[in-house]
Amino acid sequence: RRERTNTPLQALVTLNDPQFVEAARVLAERCLAQSVDQKSKVLSRMFEQILARRASSSETTILLADYQYYSEHYRAHPADAQALLQIGETKANPELPPAQVAAWTIIANQIFNLDEALNK
Numbered sequence: 001r002r003e004r005t006n007t008p009l010q011a012l013v014t015l016n017d018p019q020f021v022e023a024a025r026v027l028a029e030r031c032l033a034q035s036v037d038q039k040s041k042v043l044s045r046m047f048e049q050i051l052a053r054r055a056s057s058s059e060t061t062i063l064l065a066d067y068q069y070y071s072e073h074y075r076a077h078p079a080d081a082q083a084l085l086q087i088g089e090t091k092a093n094p095e096l097p098p099a100q101v102a103a104w105t106i107i108a109n110q111i112f113n114l115d116e117a118l119n120k
Contacts, residue, residue: 018087018088019088020109020112021084021087021088021105021109022087022088022089022090023108023112024105024106024108024109024112025084025085025087025088025090025092025101025105025108026088026090027046027049027050027108028042028046028101028104028105028107028108029092029093029096029101029104031045031046031049031104031108032096032100032101032104033093033095033096039064039067040060040064042104043055043060043063043064043067043107044060046104046107046108046111047059047063047111050108050111050112050117051111051114051116051117063107063110063111066106066107066110067103067104067107070102070103070106070107071099071100071103073103074098074099074100074102074103075099078098078099080102081098081099081101081102082098084102084105084106085098085101085102085105
């Protein structure tokens with residue numbers, strides 16, 4: 001069992017480690033492929049896959065606002081989206097919009113970084 005920690009080192013690993021980023025991207029692609037233009041469904045699937053529970057309304061509000069921010073960023077900076085999608089051994093799904101996948105990857109990574117996910 002992992003001990004709880006509030007050290008920044010754990011957050012740096014989970015947010016930047018290629019395996020965590022790749023896992024977040026693959027989950028984002030799978031959830032996005034199932035619910036392409038329904039942001040709340042994508043988030044709901046992602047949240048339930050990681051935490052085995054539904055997101056609260058406040059969690060949903062925060063994460064959808066974050067998604068909107070990252071989606072706009074990656075649409076404005078497509079090279080950043082492509083760089084993110086290249087992380088890991090699994091190839092990115094070319095049928096999905098890169099900016100959306102990149103934004104959902106960041107959201108999945110945020111959920112993976114929750115203490116609840118790390119100490120489950």
